[in-house]
Amino acid sequence: MSSYRDFLRETKGQIDEIDVARARELYDGDAPPLFLDVREREEWDEGHLPGAMHIPRGWLESRIEQSAPDRAQPIVVYCAFGSRSAFAARTLEELGYQDVASLAGGINDWKRHGFPLEVPAGPLSSEQRTRYSRHLLIPEVGEEGQQRLLQSRMLLVGAGGLGSPAALYLAAAGVGTIGIIDADVVDETNLQRQIVHSTATLGEPKVQSAARALRELNPDVTVKTFQEQLTSENVERILAEGWDVIVDGADNFPTRYLVNDAAVFHDIPLVHGSIFRFEGQATVFKPHEGPCYRCLFPQPPPPELAPSCAEGGVLGVLPGVIGSLQANEAIKLALELGEPLIGRLLLFDAQTTAFTEVALRRDPDCPVCGEHPTITEYVDYVEFCNPVRA
């Protein structure tokens, strides 16, 4: 029977170990290995290698295949001092991983050298761990992703058809701060589709009705309300609060062009959605990476060719589909995962239940985001959208 000390020595003899200097070289290299932290959650929360994956030692065998399916993927395992990671490295080799090393000296040695460390904003509470458990189970989201969502700030322009489902899903997902701007009050004609409001909130300002629903859904969310119409005069004040993503659910062209210009000026990704009758559109305008709204539609159609939902109607569930897609894009942008709808316009037809995608390109001559912009400050958007024609 061998003692722990003997067993550890024997194990270390069977695996590869690297020191922190070598680990740092790999970390800074062009093709860094997967750094795998096998400590307990409390230890992880006190600081870990940026970009590392966390699987506590006790869960290693059952979770590693799902998180790192490629057996040829180089892995550097670490723990606090290099003992648990030595056993973990041997386990990984037994599971068929071909290029595994244990970090001798562990994260403590890494820290002592002053190497990069990521300290999460504060661990999730046990209530949060339960609430967001279905997110935490997704490797691409996990605790770090959830923390990111909790720290993210998203501004919803409009608490109507599109803003309703978007707000509900973003709040449910734990987006930490949600701003809502809308000047309207809830009326009976809204309730066929604007699911964040209810019969009980008829007559209330929409921002107030929505804020209450979001707080009831998720007390983690701070809701900031702006009961006003977005204009050239107030847009800077509202944007000064700092937003990571803007979700455009406006119901008129002047606001849409204003939101676009503001997003370009402030370099904030804008998640666009629009709807009419049975058909909707969604895309992401990421300033300077993809096209903007003006690249797509340099001029709005004249009002007689662009009836609103109030004039032409809209199937109630349609904004549910498009607004949910917008929430999906906003969450992906916050988590920097997947392939957002940048440069792609997604068209949805509720009658045929068909999605069609068309390609969008940046217009080098775009007056706002082009190479030589001519619109560098806010204009009169009502005049721009309703020019007096000779």
Added chain:
Amino acid sequence: MSVVRIPPTLRAETNGEREVLADGETVRDLLDDLTARFPGLRGQLEYANVYVGGEDIRTRDGYDTAVGTTDTVILLPAMAGG
């Protein structure tokens, strides 16, 4: 003949049809044929983006962009509704 998708705002001019057929080797010819068939569309297409095979004609040859008979042509005006 190519399939042309008519946006909901213009369907009053195509007897409510969501898709219609039109003939033309270029977008210009095709839209001329379309407006000949549906005169109510005349003067209403200038605000619609045109996509051929999923690509914006502004990034190809504009109204000279070639249209194949298997291409679907999408007319897409901006919609403000939210």
